[in-house]
Amino acid sequence: RNSLKNTINTIKSETLASVDWAGTEYEWSEDVKNVLKEKFRLKTFRAKQMSAINSTLSGQHAIVVMPTGAGKSLCYQLPALVRPGLTVVVSPLVSLMEDQVRSLTDKKISAKLITSTSPKEETSAVLNMLKDKSATVKLLYVTPERFAKSKRFMSNLQKCYTDGSLQRIAIDEVHCCSQWGHDFRPDYKYLGILTQIFPNIPILGLTATATAHVLNDVQKILNIPGCLIIKSTFNRPNLYYKILEKPTSQDDCLIILEKLLKYRYKDQSGIIYTNSIKDAEEIAEGLRKKGLKVACYHANLDADIRSKVHIRWHEQHYQAIVATVAFGMGIDKPDVRFVIHHTISKSMENYYQESGRAGRDGLRAECITLYRMQDIFKVSTMVFQSSAGSTDHLYEMVKYCLNGTLCRRQIIAKHFDEDWGDSDCNKMCDVCSTSQSDSPKDLDLRAHCRIIAHILENAEKLDTKLTAQKLLDAWFLKGPVNLRHKGKEPNFPRVLGEDVIAFLLINGYLVEDFHFTAYSTISYLKIGPEMSGVNNDGFKLKMRVRVYSHFELSKLAPTELFEETDNKSVKRKTEPPPQVKVKRRLVEIDD
Numbered sequence: 309r310n311s312l313k314n315t316i317n318t319i320k321s322e323t324l325a326s327v328d329w330a331g332t333e334y335e336w337s338e339d340v341k342n343v344l345k346e347k348f349r350l351k352t353f354r355a356k357q358m359s360a361i362n363s364t365l366s367g368q369h370a371i372v373v374m375p376t377g378a379g380k381s382l383c384y385q386l387p388a389l390v391r392p393g394l395t396v397v398v399s400p401l402v403s404l405m406e407d408q409v410r411s412l413t414d415k416k417i418s419a420k421l422i423t424s425t426s427p428k429e430e431t432s433a434v435l436n437m438l439k440d441k442s443a444t445v446k447l448l449y450v451t452p453e454r455f456a457k458s459k460r461f462m463s464n465l466q467k468c469y470t471d472g473s474l475q476r477i478a479i480d481e482v483h484c485c486s487q488w489g490h491d492f493r494p495d496y497k498y499l500g501i502l503t504q505i506f507p508n509i510p511i512l513g514l515t516a517t518a519t520a521h522v523l524n525d526v527q528k529i530l531n532i533p534g535c536l537i538i539k540s541t542f543n544r545p546n547l548y549y550k551i552l553e554k555p556t557s558q559d560d561c562l563i564i565l566e567k568l569l570k571y572r573y574k575d576q577s578g579i580i581y582t583n584s585i586k587d588a589e590e591i592a593e594g595l596r597k598k599g600l601k602v603a604c605y606h607a608n609l610d611a612d613i614r615s616k617v618h619i620r621w622h623e624q625h626y627q628a629i630v631a632t633v634a635f636g637m638g639i640d641k642p643d644v645r646f647v648i649h650h651t652i653s654k655s656m657e658n659y660y661q662e663s664g665r666a667g668r669d670g671l672r673a674e675c676i677t678l679y680r681m682q683d684i685f686k687v688s689t690m691v692f693q694s695s696a697g698s699t700d701h702l703y704e705m706v707k708y709c710l711n712g713t714l715c716r717r718q719i720i721a722k723h724f725d726e727d728w729g730d731s732d733c734n735k736m737c738d739v740c741s742t743s744q745s746d747s748p749k750d751l752d753l754r755a756h757c758r759i760i761a762h763i764l765e766n767a768e769k770l771d772t773k774l775t776a777q778k779l780l781d782a783w784f785l786k787g788p789v790n791l792r793h794k795g796k797e798p799n800f801p802r803v804l805g806e807d808v809i810a811f812l813l814i815n816g817y818l819v820e821d822f823h824f825t826a827y828s829t830i831s832y833l834k835i836g837p838e839m840s841g842v843n844n845d846g847f848k849l850k851m852r853v854r855v856y857s858h859f860e861l862s863k864l865a866p867t868e869l870f871e872e873t874d875n876k877s878v879k880r881k882t883e884p885p886p887q888v889k890v891k892r893r894l895v896e897i898d899d
């Protein structure tokens with residue numbers, strides 16, 4: 309029955325999607341055009357805004373999926389002014405609500421909000437307004453808790469509805485409904501009742517989360533299965549994507565960050581994401597000691613300190629915020645020129661959201677990820693402890709980092725079920741912008757797999773568990789002798805060995821085996837299902853070897869971190885950084 313239901317929903321949404329919602333022949337089209345010009349003072353719509361507006365004005369339930377900064381707010385703000393009655397907007401953050409109400413008020417559009425901290429009289433006035441047929445307020449912003457916890461709000465809204473004055477309910481950041489999304493908010497679950505209490509009132513959900521899994525879940529929770537999904541492209545042509553080799557020591561990491569901030573991003577503003585509070589504090593402290601103006605941001609800081617840090621960064625007092633992912637929703641600084649990931653994100657979805665905070669003004673910005681194998685396990689143990697995460701999502705992220713031959717945009721596009729074509733990158737990723745002088749090399753892994761499997765089997769016999777590092781040691785004939793193998797040490801550097809282990813892990817030849825201790829979770833490696841045929845003659849496995857960016861930090865000139873020449877077709881606000889020379893190393897393999 310479930311699969312039949314799913315099929316019906318798919319057909320339903322495909323039928324809806326086949327309508328050309330972008331048309332200008334609707335009865336409201338003239339008004340829509342006028343409101344855009346006169347109230348919002350905008351010349352044209354951006355991609356899919358018109359479709360979203362037409363569909364919701366037609367009374368359809370719809371979910372609008374657009375990347376951050378694409379202009380989702382207009383999709384409910386504009387229709388609110390075209391029709392009589394009230395639009396209720398559900399928003400997860402008071403600061404987002406305040407920003408929007410302020411900006412609407414500036415445009416002489418009547419908008420109000422209710423928050424838990426609003427003065428009593430104000431809340432009371434707004435609640436009474438709901439019962440007043442002649443009220444002129446067009447948009448009312450509330451948090452999801454309001455629906456769950458305020459009886460008075462609900463009964464007044466009911467009155468508004470029976471008066472025929474409730475026009476539409478917009479739910480911003482609608483992915484918060486789903487625990488598969490990246491910032492689940494339990495209170496969003498209550499919103500499922502809306503379609504029952506307010507039949508025929510169109511729901512308009514908005515989100516930057518595009519995964520089918522989350523969208524399905526959201527439809528289910530909101531009781532709008534098979535509703536229209538309006539999605540614009542997720543390509544961010546002005547973002548430059550790059551992976552950098554992460555040094556093993558924190559001090560060396562600091563040197564890289566220092567160089568980036570002092571030279572490449574001089575006088576520019578950005579974010580450095582870390583995966584723990586400890587890292588955020590250490591790195592902020594380390595960079596401050598090097599004379600950089602940075603501040604730290606994480607969930608353990610008091611709310612007033614966090615908001616002060618945020619404001620001072622906005623005012624360009626700090627060059628960068630060193631933050632955990634707690635620094636997220638509600639960042640609307642348009643001129644973020646760089647987002648550096650000191651540790652990989654826990655999924656491509658998270659990576660896209662976090663890096664996507666760069667370049668909202670449409671000018672060139674850079675998204676740099678420091679990658680090394682060890683961080684996989686730092687993140688996987690965290691993911692394993694949380695209920696919502698999945699190592700599958702993490703492995704997608706690792707795949708993105710291990711890649712050295714495909715355009716990074718293509719990997720991101722695939723994640724969003726899109727195809728941005730080969731030429732769309734415009735040299736805006738490290739793969740496309742470095743000339744690949746040699747044809748890519750494939751490393752035959754057959755013999756190596758046999759050795760690795762042997763090491764793991766032997767360790768098991770000895771009742772020893774191996775972390776990735778211990779496995780690498782044994783493979784490279786280091787560490788305890790009884791754990792090593794009898795063969796030769798690999799004829800390539802350890803960093804390539806790390807890539808091999810990561811490659812085997814994300815492809816199921818190795819699997820993680822998590823163990824709890826009193827203080828932490830440890831990830832050991834075990835033989836995975838794909839390894840079963842390793843000793844058969846027919847076993848074949850190859851890995852494409854990537855080109856590493858190589859640093860000898862002590863010798864590195866300040867500007868030499870990047871090998872690419874800068875792309876001129878994307879406008880820069882500031883002077884382009886000095887051009888730099890190629891510094892690469894191709895790992896030699898001779899088998």
Ligand code: ADP
Binds near residue numbers: 376380
């Ligand atoms: P999102 O919610 O998708 O992250 P917002 O609704 O906050 O994005 O809009 C981001 C910015 O884009 C805002 O400054 C908004 O004024 C601007 N914007 C939206 N639509 C248009 C448009 N059609 N033309 C020009 N600017 C627009």
Ligand code: MG
Binds near residue numbers: 381
């Ligand atoms: Mg928004």
Ligand code: ZN
Binds near residue numbers: 714716736737739741
């Ligand atoms: Zn590319």
